[in-house]
Amino acid sequence: xxxxxxARLGVSLLLVAGALGLGATPSTAAPSAIxxxxxxxxDAAVERQLGAATAGSYLDAKTGKLVVTVTTxxxxxxARAAGATVRRVARSAAxxxxxxxxxxxxxxxxxxxxxxxxxxxxxxxxxxxxxxARDMARLEAVAERLGGAVDVQRVPGVFHREVLGGGAIYGGxxxxxAAFNVTKGGARxxxxxxxxxxxxxxxxxxxxxPVVGVREGTSFPTNDYGIxxxxxxxxxxxxVDLYNGSTQDISSAANAVVGQAIKKSGSTTKxxxxxxxxxxxxVNYGDGPVYNMVRTTxxxxxxxxxxxxxxxxxxxxxxxxxxxxxxxxxxxxxxPVTEALSAYGVTVY
Numbered sequence: 001x002x003x004x005x006x007a008r009l010g011v012s013l014l015l016v017a018g019a020l021g022l023g024a025t026p027s028t029a030a031p032s033a034i035x036x037x038x039x040x041x042x043d044a045a046v047e048r049q050l051g052a053a054t055a056g057s058y059l060d061a062k063t064g065k066l067v068v069t070v071t072t073x074x075x076x077x078x079a080r081a082a083g084a085t086v087r088r089v090a091r092s093a094a095x096x097x098x099x100x101x102x103x104x105x106x107x108x109x110x111x112x113x114x115x116x117x118x119x120x121x122x123x124x125x126x127x128x129x130x131x132x133a134r135d136m137a138r139l140e141a142v143a144e145r146l147g148g149a150v151d152v153q154r155v156p157g158v159f160h161r162e163v164l165g166g167g168a169i170y171g172g173x174x175x176x177x178a179a180f181n182v183t184k185g186g187a188r189x190x191x192x193x194x195x196x197x198x199x200x201x202x203x204x205x206x207x208x209x210p211v212v213g214v215r216e217g218t219s220f221p222t223n224d225y226g227i228x229x230x231x232x233x234x235x236x237x238x239x240v241d242l243y244n245g246s247t248q249d250i251s252s253a254a255n256a257v258v259g260q261a262i263k264k265s266g267s268t269t270k271x272x273x274x275x276x277x278x279x280x281x282x283v284n285y286g287d288g289p290v291y292n293m294v295r296t297t298x299x300x301x302x303x304x305x306x307x308x309x310x311x312x313x314x315x316x317x318x319x320x321x322x323x324x325x326x327x328x329x330x331x332x333x334x335x336p337v338t339e340a341l342s343a344y345g346v347t348v349y
Contacts, residue, residue, distance in 0.1 A: 032059065032061040032259055032260055032261040032275045033059055033060075033061055033064040033259075033260060033261060034260060034261050034311045034312055035059055035064075035066070035254075035257050035260050035311070036064070037252075037314075039059065039064075039065070039066045039257070040254040040255075040257070040314065042066050042082065042083060042084055043057050043066055043254075043255070043257055044254070044255065045082060046066075046068050046078075046079055046082050046084055049078055049082065050068070050070070050075050050078060050079065051093075052092070052093045052094055053070060053071070053072060053074070053075035053078070053092075053093070054068055054069055054070055054075060054079070054093060055069040055070070055071060055089050055091060055092055055093045055095075055096060055116075055118060055121055056069055056093070056096075056116050056117075056118030056258065056279065057069065057084070057118060057257060057258070058118045058119050058257060058258035058259040059257045059258065059259035059260045060085070060259065063085075065085050066084050066085065066257065067084070067085045067086070067087050067118075068084040068085070068086055068087070069086075069087050069088075069089045069118050069121060070086055070087070070088060070089070071088065071089060071090075071091070071092045076088065089118075089121040090121060091121050091122070091149055095149060096116055096121075096122075096123060096149065099123045099146045099149045099150055100114060100116075100123055100280075100282065102142060102145075102146060103123070103125070103142060103282075104282065106138075106142045107138060107139045107142045107143075108284055108289070109127070109131055109135045109138070109139060109284060110130070110131075110284050110285070110286050111127060111128040111129075111130040111131040111158060111159055111284065111286075112125065112126065112127050112128070112131060112139065112159075112284050113125070113126050113159060113281055113282060113284065113293075113295065113331075113333070114126070114150075114278075114281065114282055115278035115279055115280050115281030115282065115293070115294075115295055116258075116278060116279055116280045116281075117151075117258060117277060117278045118258055118279075119258060119259060120151065122148065122149055122150060122151050123146075123149060123150045123151070124151055124153070124277065124278045124295075125139065125143065125150055125151065125152040125153065126152075126153055126154075126155045126295075126323070126331060127139060127152065127153070127154055127155065128154075128155055128156075128157055128158045128159050128323040129154075129155075129156060129157060129158055129323075130158045130159075136154075139152060140152055155323050155326075155331055156323065156324060156326050157322070157323035157324025157325070157326075157331075158323055158324070159283060159284070159285060159321060159322065159323045159331075159333075160285065160286070160321050160322075160323075168266075168267030168303065169192065169196075169203050169204070169205070169228075169267075169306070170203065170204045170205075170206065170207050170208075170209070171196070171197075171199055171200030171201075171202060171203040171204065172199035172200030173199075174196070174199050174200070175207075175267065175303045176192055176193060176196035176267075176303065176305045176306040176307075177192065177267040177268075177303065177304055177305065177306045177307035177308075177319065178190040178191070178192050178228075178306055178307070178308075179191050179192055179193075179306055179307055179308040179309075179315075179317075179318040179319070179337065180238065180240070180250055180253075180308055180315050180318075180337065180348050181236050181237070181238045181239075181250075181348070182227070182238075182341065182344075182346035182347060182348055182349070183346060183347060183349050184344070184345055184346040184347070187229060187230075188229070188230045188234070188235060188236060189213075189216070189227050189228060189229045189230065189344075189346060190213065190227070190228055190230070190236075191225060191226070191227050191228075191318060191337065191340050191341075191344070191346070192225075192226055192227075192228065192305075192306030192307075192318065193220070193224050193225065193226065193305045193306035193318055193319065193320055193335070194218045194219045194220030194221075194223055194224045194225045194226040194335075195220040195221075195224055195287075195305065195320075196226060196305050196306045197217070197218035197220075197226025197227070197228065198218050198220050198226070200215070201214060201215040202214055202215070203215070203228050210232070211231065211232070212230060212231065212232040212234070213228040213229055213230050213231055213232070214228065214229055214231050215227070215228050215229075216228065216229045216344075217343070217344055219343070220288075220290070221285065221287065221288030221289055221290050222288070222289070222290060222291060223290060223291075223335065223339065223340075223343075224290045224293070224318065224320045224335040225335050225337075225339065225340035225343070226306075227340070227344045227346070238250050238251075238348060238349040240265050240308050240310060241265050242265060242271055243265065243270040243271050244271075248263075248265075248310065248312070248313065249313055250308075250310065250313055250314070250315050250348050250349075251313045251314075251348070251349070252313065252314050252315070252348065253314065253315040253316070253337050253338050253341055253347075253348050254314050254315075254316065254338065255279075255316070255336050255338055256276045256279065256294045256296075256309070256311075256316045256317060256334075256336070257276060258276050258277065258278065258279055259276060260275070260276050260311060261273065261274075261275060261311060262274055262275070262276060262296055262298065262309050262310065262311050262316060262317075263298075263309075263310055263311065264298050264300065264304070264307060264308065264309050264310075264319060264332065265307060265308055265310075266300065266301075266303070266304035266307040266308075266319065267303050267304065267307065268300075268301045268302060268303035268304050269299065269300060269301050269304055272298050272299050272300075272328075272330075273298060274296040274297040274298025274299075274330065274332065275296060275297050276294060276295070276296050277295050277296060278294070278295040279294050279295075280292055281293040281294060281295045281333065283320070283321070283333050285321065290320065290333075290335070292336065292339070293320060293333050293334065293335060293336070294309075294316075294317055294333065294334050294335075294336060295331060295332075295333055296309070296330075296331075296332050296333075296334065297329050297330060297331070297332075298330050298332040299322075299324075299325035299328060299329070299330030299332065300319060300321075300322045300325070300330055300332040301324075301325070304319050304332075305319055305320065305321065306318060306319060307319040309332075309334040309337075315337045315348050316334065316336070316337060317334025317335055317336055317337050318334055318335040318337055318340060319332065319333075319334055319335075320333045320334055320335050
């Protein structure tokens with residue numbers, strides 16, 4: 001188990017990322033606040049300083065301020081000294097980690113996901129429609145033994161990787177989306193989902209078209225990221241398509257904060273909005289688990305895999321999958337982009 005507490009192709013191809021539901025209408029209203037650059041920095045700093053002494057942080061939707069959960073006087077003093085709003089909670093990071101370890105050992109059922117929701121100080125578990133009544137009973141029995149630390153909810157649809165045969169980037173007979181253009185040593189690349197780059201080494205801008213990029217790295221399952229190097233001589237811009245005739249420049253990357261608003265841009269579902277609901281999420285896909293993911297309420301559909309999750313000019317994640325969408329509320333999962341950037345030594349621009 002692994003756990004820890006826009007895009008343009010060449011002159012003619014604009015790559016985008018994932019986000020709408022199966023036949024649903026896009027949701028365009030931002031449901032919550034977007035962190036300021038200082039809030040992202042504070043979140044990272046407090047996590048480094050407090051480590052296991054915090055049970056997670058989240059963005060207060062009313063005030064826009066970062067709230068840090070703590071269980072000790074010492075951690076409270078440190079968080080306040082760093083400039084964070086502090087909330088005392090009952091369960092420590094160690095207790096939440098232990099609950100997820102138990103779920104991993106006793107309820108690792110395909111079609112489930114779980115992660116930390118610091119707003120409730122609980123592990124938020126989702127079980128999709130493929131989970132049988134027998135497995136659901138087993139999951140609920142494990143949750144009951146863990147007391148109030150775990151909340152189990154049914155969600156419609158089925159958790160799946162959202163690759164689709166047929167529009168944005170093509171490889172191995174499948175269609176995915178690209179997340180963000182990145183650079184290293186003057187060379188240009190794009191990052192996308194690892195379950196996409198597992199499919200093919202060569203990627204094109206159109207079905208059956210000339211190769212524009214070649215895979216240089218891939219990681220799935222456990223992680224879900226991959227990288228493709230441009231080989232067509234292009235120097236694409238670092239923008240995300242907003243599908244309204246404009247683009248969003250991407251200038252930095254950060255980890256998403258629970259409670260914040262995000263947007264997604266994708267080759268199938270265009271731009272949708274959502275809220276981050278859990279971090280450190282485990283998703284049990286049929287072909288293997290992925291760890292340390294982020295769950296949101298955005299909608300998505302097949303072909304969105306690999307697309308961009310972002311807030312303003314900040315890159316947040318690479319679209320992985322979802323259980324579909326009910327109305328305008330989905331369960332889109334993303335791979336934190338900072339992990340992929342670190343793994344490949346590249347930066348957004």
